[in-house]
Amino acid sequence: MPVLIKKPDSIPSSEITDRKVWESRRRFMREAAVLGIGAGLAALAPPASALLTGPGRNPRIPNVVESPLSTGETPTEYDDITTYNNFYELGTGKSDPAANAGSLKTRPWEIRVEGECERPGTIGIEEILRAFTQEERVYRLRCVEAWAMVIPWVGFPLGDLLKRFKPTSKAKYVAFETLQDPKQLPGQERRVLDWPYREGLRMDEAMHPLTILATGLYDELLPGQDGAPIRLVVPWKYGFKSIKSIVSIRFTETQPVTTWSDLAPREYGFYANVNPKVDHPRWSQKYQRMIGASIFASRRPTLMFNGYADQVADLYRGMDLRKFF
Numbered sequence: 001m002p003v004l005i006k007k008p009d010s011i012p013s014s015e016i017t018d019r020k021v022w023e024s025r026r027r028f029m030r031e032a033a034v035l036g037i038g039a040g041l042a043a044l045a046p047p048a049s050a051l052l053t054g055p056g057r058n059p060r061i062p063n064v065v066e067s068p069l070s071t072g073e074t075p076t077e078y079d080d081i082t083t084y085n086n087f088y089e090l091g092t093g094k095s096d097p098a099a100n101a102g103s104l105k106t107r108p109w110e111i112r113v114e115g116e117c118e119r120p121g122t123i124g125i126e127e128i129l130r131a132f133t134q135e136e137r138v139y140r141l142r143c144v145e146a147w148a149m150v151i152p153w154v155g156f157p158l159g160d161l162l163k164r165f166k167p168t169s170k171a172k173y174v175a176f177e178t179l180q181d182p183k184q185l186p187g188q189e190r191r192v193l194d195w196p197y198r199e200g201l202r203m204d205e206a207m208h209p210l211t212i213l214a215t216g217l218y219d220e221l222l223p224g225q226d227g228a229p230i231r232l233v234v235p236w237k238y239g240f241k242s243i244k245s246i247v248s249i250r251f252t253e254t255q256p257v258t259t260w261s262d263l264a265p266r267e268y269g270f271y272a273n274v275n276p277k278v279d280h281p282r283w284s285q286k287y288q289r290m291i292g293a294s295i296f297a298s299r300r301p302t303l304m305f306n307g308y309a310d311q312v313a314d315l316y317r318g319m320d321l322r323k324f325f
């Protein structure tokens, strides 16, 4: 496994972009050039560091280190990331979550961790921030949200948190749940989904260093509409896997029930890996459209595992990805 987190001054510049990542980025640029999109625009982009500070509405997160697995692409504007959201507990329209997030209270906040582990317990958000995002281990992972954005998340590997609770050999999956409280999440007054929102990962996916718990974006704490105070980000999967405002984590022996695949099993699978070769029954997934991007960059080819095949393809070796979609 690559070591993701280092103090900035200990990273020689030759190592900042590791060769594999650089090569896959270059491959993407080449493909983009063939299709006549993206490449020229990326070359004109200002230096990334200038773009990554939020508007200061939320507290700043110190000591952020860029992940070597970040994309070099220009991030989507902060205002687009925080006003075009899916968070059905705060309304089903894309602008509803931003309008309604005021009712979500993110302090105090606890996550319960239980199931197949030696040390079940709860951990508070302040302790999580202290332990994982106020030391040098906090990192920024810029990745393409499979549904249309490039988001500079700030977070830490989910595995770092999971290890504290000592999962047993029976722990084959990890199940997550969002807060259930209609007073804070008024969309839960209507049964548009079977609340609480649930998601899950296989244990090896959960322990992969690309899988992060995000507590911020643009180097500031998350706003409610993006899943404050803590949400999952799985860069090689479709957006619905990235469950927001998590209060429960459970290690399980069997594959957990997850909201969207339970609701529409033909349309949404448990794995939900980004895969241009497997279409959604009602639409093609060969191309993706980017929000807020120049029209020249607005339609682009979907990449296998969202561009992270070098990092994650091994997890699925030998599996029929049409069956396990």
Ligand SMILES: Nc1nc2c(c(=O)[nH]1)N[C@H]1C(S)=C(S)[C@@H](COP(=O)(O)O)O[C@H]1N2
Residues within 6 Å of the ligand: 084, 085, 086, 087, 088, 089, 145, 147, 178, 197, 225, 226, 227, 238, 239, 240, 241, 242, 243, 244, 245
């Ligand atoms: N609790 C909860 N988590 C959720 C959702 C939701 O409705 N409720 N929507 C999912 C979907 S469909 C997407 S595309 C992403 C969107 O994340 P973003 O709004 O931060 O971009 O959140 C996911 N996580």
Ligand SMILES: [Mo]
Residues within 6 Å of the ligand: 086, 147, 238, 239, 240
């Ligand atoms: Mo989504």
